[in-house]
Amino acid sequence: xxxxxxxxxxxxxxxxxxxxxxxxxxxxxxxxxxxxxxxxxxxxxxxxxxxxxxxxxxxxxxxxxxxxxxxxxxxxxxxxxxxxxxxxxxxxxxxxxxxxxxxxxxxxxxxxxxxxxxxxxxxxxxxxxxxxxxxxxxxxxxxxxxxxxxxxxxxxxxxxxxxxxxxxxxxxxxxxxxxxxxxxxxxxxxxxxxxxxxxxxxxxxxxxxxxxxxxxxxxxxxxxxxxxxxxxxxxxxxxxxxxxxxxxxxxxxxxxxxxxxxxxxxxxxxxxxxxxxxxxxxxxxxxxxxxxxxxxxxxxxxxxxxxxxxxxxxxxxxxxxxxxxxxxxxxxxxxxxx
Numbered sequence: 001x002x003x004x005x006x007x008x009x010x011x012x013x014x015x016x017x018x019x020x021x022x023x024x025x026x027x028x029x030x031x032x033x034x035x036x037x038x039x040x041x042x043x044x045x046x047x048x049x050x051x052x053x054x055x056x057x058x059x060x061x062x063x064x065x066x067x068x069x070x071x072x073x074x075x076x077x078x079x080x081x082x083x084x085x086x087x088x089x090x091x092x093x094x095x096x097x098x099x100x101x102x103x104x105x106x107x108x109x110x111x112x113x114x115x116x117x118x119x120x121x122x123x124x125x126x127x128x129x130x131x132x133x134x135x136x137x138x139x140x141x142x143x144x145x146x147x148x149x150x151x152x153x154x155x156x157x158x159x160x161x162x163x164x165x166x167x168x169x170x171x172x173x174x175x176x177x178x179x180x181x182x183x184x185x186x187x188x189x190x191x192x193x194x195x196x197x198x199x200x201x202x203x204x205x206x207x208x209x210x211x212x213x214x215x216x217x218x219x220x221x222x223x224x225x226x227x228x229x230x231x232x233x234x235x236x237x238x239x240x241x242x243x244x245x246x247x248x249x250x251x252x253x254x255x256x257x258x259x260x261x262x263x264x265x266x267x268x269x270x271x272x273x274x275x276x277x278x279x280x281x282x283x284x285x286x287x288x289x290x291x292x293x294x295x296x297x298x299x300x301x302x303x304x305x306x307x308x309x310x311x312x313x314x315x316x317x318x319x320x321x322x323x324x325x326x327x328x329x330x331x332x333x334x335x336x337x338x
Contacts, residue, residue: 051108056332057082059276060312067100071316074104078322080329085114085175090123091165114175118182120154148190155198163205173212178226192229203237212239219245221259228263246280249292254299275304281314290324294331
């Protein structure tokens with residue numbers, strides 16, 4: 001592998017995106033395969049070296065993914081984007097999305113499914129969109145609400161169905177949004193076993209296929225009970241924790257992570273290393289916190305994983321496109337010159 005200095009120096013060119021790859025300028029046809037011409041082998045090599053080097057990741061929740069135009073296609077993102085969560089995508093990819101995903105992955109980026117998985121069977125119970133009626137969910141997934149052993153088995157079955165969907169479409173994993181309670185996410189001493197076994201089953205399946213397991217939790221002290229519901233081994237097993245720290249600057253992030261530390265102090269260093277702080281592009285008033293978070297480092301001197309944005313695709317308009325994201329990548333990972 002190349003030396004870290006040369007990798008980070010090359011990363012500056014990768015961030016430029018359109019200056020290096022000009023074939024994406026013409027987006028007039030609806031088919032994703034018409035939008036994309038693969039870059040050179042040497043470009044891919046530099047990009048692969050960058051992704052495999054120690055660096056702060058760039059992440060985003062990508063909504064309204066249709067792959068019908070550059071603005072709502074994954075390959076429209078800056079090439080140094082590490083991974084995205086496909087917000088409210090639970091499979092059923094059309095041909096344009098499949099081609100877009102394949103091209104996105106070819107450069108080394110990854111994409112995972114993502115939704116608010118509060119209830120067993122949510123979004124993928126046959127015949128229902130969103131949350132199925134409790135009776136239908138019980139019948140299909142085979143659980144009795146309140147009977148923890150049966151709910152654990154149903155949760156494992158639900159995890160297998162998600163993993164099967166990832167296998168079918170070659171999606172890189174799953175991001176579980178944890179911020180409300182239902183038949184899957186519960187806080188009681190016994191009932192919290194359900195979501196922990198769900199995540200353990202996903203981890204088992206994803207270890208077999210080389211996929212990612214991600215969780216995201218609201219970034220406020222009042223929401224940390226959801227973090228506390230997770231067993232230590234489950235927390236250690238996830239690849240990333242994306243904290244929804246939408247309204248926090250440097251001081252707020254320090255205070256928040258001090259609170260995170262108070263819940264599982266023995267795990268804190270490991271947790272911070274896989275923690276991604278995020279701003280939101282959905283609300284214009286909060287977007288300016290994104291560059292602030294690009295320069296944040298925990299006051300305790302420990303490293304975090306990187307940064308991201310909710311509705312990252314909203315940053316597309318600009319010259320160049322994705323101006324905040326490009327600047328964030330460069331700020332987090334400045335080139336090192338001799």
